[in-house]
Amino acid sequence: MAIAAPDFAQVIGGELQLRRGQVEKTIALLDEGNTIPFIARYRKEMTGELDENQLRAIQERLTALRNLHSRREEVFRLIDEQEKMTPELEAAIQQAKNLTELEDIYRPYRPKRKTRASVAREKGLEPLALWLTQDGRGDVLEQAAQYISEEKGVSSAEEALQGALDIFAEEVADDAENRKRVRELTLKQGAIVSKAAAPSVESVYEAYYEYEEPLGKVPPHRILAMNRGEREEILKISIKAPVDDILSLLQKRALPKKDDRPDAAVSQTEATPYLIEAIQDAYKRLIAPAVEREVRAILTEKAEEQAIVVFSGNLRQLLLQPPVRGKVVMGVDPAYRTGCKVAVVDETGKVLDIAVTYPTPPQNKVEEAKKILTALITKHAVNVIAIGNGTASRETEQFIADLIKELPQEIVYVIVSEAGASVYSASKLAGEEFPNLDVAERSAISIARRLQDPLAELVKIDPKSVGVGQYQHDVSQKRLEEQLAYVVESAVNSVGVDLNTASPSLLSYVSGLSSTVAKGIVTFREKNGKFKTRKQLSDVPRLGPKTFEQAAGFLRIPNGGYSLDNTPIHPESYKAAESLLQKLGFTVDAVNDPHQRESLKQALQNVDVNSTAEQLGVGVPTLRDIMEALRKPGRDPREELEPPVFRTDVLKIEDLAEGMILKGTVRNVVDFGAFVDIGLKNDGLVHISELSGRYVRHPMDVVSVGDIVDVRVKSVDVNKGRVGLSMKGIQQKA
Structure with a gap:
């Protein structure tokens, strides 16, 4: 006998509301060693255009289900080796939906340290139970007296009854359904209390x-706060x-019934009061401590997942901030x-x-500092100062603002997060x-x-150190690292990535x-020297055909020898792209010709996508992506975002008055609101209730x-340096 593997594709499809075929093909692609960015971008036909988030959800659920099945097989083997396997037990193992339920089933069969119940069994008291x-029915102590045995160490009827x-209490506690x-x-x-x-x-x-x-x-952030306070x-x-409700439930399930119906009344006997006391003992001594640990673990896991979601979302947005190109920048590390x-x-x-x-x-x-910085600004034609x-x-900001006023040339400064x-x-x-x-x-x-x-x-820095999120040091570090690595990989x-300028740190996040x-x-x-074409990647040691397939489409060569190498078009689609251009009366060189x-x-606007694809x-989907890449060769999606706020003067908290409208940059988003940099020492808080007029x-x-x-x-609280902000009723720029 053995536990049959479930249909993972069907299970995941049902959970994520996806077609079984989509999930099945995604599993096959993952098992072949394809990365999620590659599948999302270049295997859309196979997956039905699933996005990265859906693919990631499939991957994570698949891993969890495979781990669960592996444990199912292990539990089945361990019980079967004890020759205690039954059809009902096998069915329960097969139907267990998670590891907690599975471990509940295995609990009665797990080798135990010496317990009060195991000692009682050694004394031969199981028949009395x-x-x-x-x-x-009858005199319970008289029945128990039959088990008094000096040889087995049972000295009284009361001791026999307690054993x-x-x-009975351990059986109640070990029951998986209980x-x-x-x-x-x-x-x-x-x-939670x-x-x-002190x-x-x-x-x-x-x-x-x-x-x-x-x-x-x-809410999740309170769970993590209380956990930290406890640590x-x-x-x-x-x-x-709810102890009374729990004891009532256990009594209905564990006490003998008048007949086999689930809703049958309890069969009252002389033993019933003793059994009720044993049920109370089972809950207080055996079930409650374990369930409290499990409930705390469930709450913590959910809270950690939420914290990781928040951190991941913030990190992605931070990584995808628009670059400030074409500027000579002076960086200042204050101290x-x-x-x-x-x-x-x-x-x-x-x-x-x-x-x-x-x-x-x-x-x-x-004055000495002004002379040094003025000389540097003049010598190198500095455009922006990053503090x-x-x-x-x-x-330092006040010093820079004062300096800017004295300079003949136009120059601005910006505050940059130096986290990490x-x-x-x-x-x-x-x-x-x-x-x-x-x-x-x-x-x-x-x-x-x-x-x-x-x-x-930022890819050069451990993602945990970039300073966005909430309670990131209180969550599972392994899980956090996995999720943040996914985020960085997705963003990159x-x-x-420019193949000819990217650092090893940046390249290491490229697919494959x-x-x-x-x-x-x-x-x-x-x-x-510089790469002239993507084909040259094949000459790099240890970069085989599979790695080339996974990575090539994400690597760009501006001003190279072949125009399509500066687009997201994969080399496997070059022939199709060339044919499309030829059909429209253009050569490949036209792509980079202004x-x-x-x-x-x-x-490209006049192309009939369906017939041309055929x-x-x-x-x-592939043709649509090819056409989009030809429309915007070398496109950087970050450049479509609003640039950072440049400043020329300092704002002091004493300058603020209630009702003032200011422009700021969102620095961090947490469960209870958003922190916004408006140019003060501390970021102001927009509480969740002040983010919008709607829920x-x-x-x-x-x-x-x-x-x-x-x-x-x-x-405004000048003494504490705190500013409360609101976005209600303010039309935001789209």
Whole structure:
């Protein structure tokens, strides 16, 4: 006998409301080693145009179901080896919907440490336990007295009875359906309770010192906050269960009935009061602690998933911020005692100059700093100054704003998030990139480059360190790392990568490329010069046909030897693209020819997609993508977004008044609202209730990291440096 594998495609299709065929083909593509970006972009005909999110959901569910089936087989084997397998048990194992249900089934058969029930069984008290549930009439202690045995260590009728009741209690606790029902009832009617470990001690958790909320209503961020408070030994957390309802349920299920009907009345015997006490013991001693742990785990898992969703969404938006191209940028890493490190980079990110100034306390060498920066700005024709938002940021901003007023040329500044810059600066990668610079100087370069191309710079940093999200350090780090890697991979491949300028860090996120192959590409480029065509990738060591297939479409070669190499058109579709161009009266060179671009766009508008796809031997989705790529060769989707807010003067919190309308940048989105940079030291909060005049399910439905928004000042607390903002009734730019 063996457990049959379920039809994964049918199960997943039902759960995700997708056609079985779509899921089946997706599973086959994944099993062949294709990446999700590749499948989403270049296998649309096979999957029915499933997007990355749907493909990812299929992949994750498939992994979970395969793990569940593997455990099913293991549980079946372990019980079968004990020669305790029955058709009913086999069916229950087959039908278990998750690991928790499966483990509940296996619980009675799992090897146990010595328990009160196992000791009672060793003393031969199992027949007495059976008598209590199957008969139970007459004098219970008189029946129990028959099991007194000096040899077996049973010295009294009361001891025999207690042993039998321990056996019954363990059977009640080990019943899989009992566990399931108690868990469901607790989740449905229970509450989470938080109390202070030391009520007199002040902490950030004071809101949870005397706190109770129904399990069905408690939001994810509160669960994570209470978990953290518990870990720091400031809070004591417990689950308040509907005990009376649970005991009533267990009694109906465990006490002997008058007949076999599920709703039959309990058969009252002299043993019934003893059995009721044993059920109470089973719940309090055996079921409740385990169910509380399970419920806490369920709540935490859901809260972590939500935190990861928020972090992932914020990270994606941060990575896809519009680049500021064609500008010479001065990056400033603010500091007090050690001085502000300054780096000037040209339009390509190449470092032109490095300096250190001391315009902030305690040194306050303002005039000296002005001379140094003015000289650098003039020498290198600096267009924009990027100031990191860390320690001494606002003092440095004031200094820069004052400097700008004294300069004859037009120049602006912008505050750039420096989250993770120090992590990068101290990394092995930064050391390899700038071996002769110190950590702070590398950080200034990173700040400047973040403005020029956020994606290319941020991929060098551990995603957990980029400073967006909520409670990211409190969630499963393995799960977080997996999800963030998916996000970075998706962002990189949605934009595409310049094969001739990309760093190994950026290339390593391209579909199909490992870090080893990414380094190999850069080494090959340094040795042989710039790539002229995608075909040359085949000459890179360890870059085989499968890797080429997965990666080629996401790598771009601007100004190369073949125009289609600077488009998202995959080499496998070059022939179809060439045929289409020929059919329209153009050559491949027309794609990058600005004089022919408009006429090519016009010709593409008149194409009958369905008939042309059939003539060219490609699917309709593939032809649509080819046509879009020909319309916009070298397109960067980030450039269609609104650029960052550039400033020339500083805003102080004392300048604010309720009702003022300001422009700001969304820096972080969390479950309870959004933090917006309006130019102050601290970001202002737009609470979820102030995001819109309509109901908002989650802030991410309204705003994203990097959005440029207009906000109204709702409240100002100068002493605490807090500003409440509102977006209600303000027409936002589309």
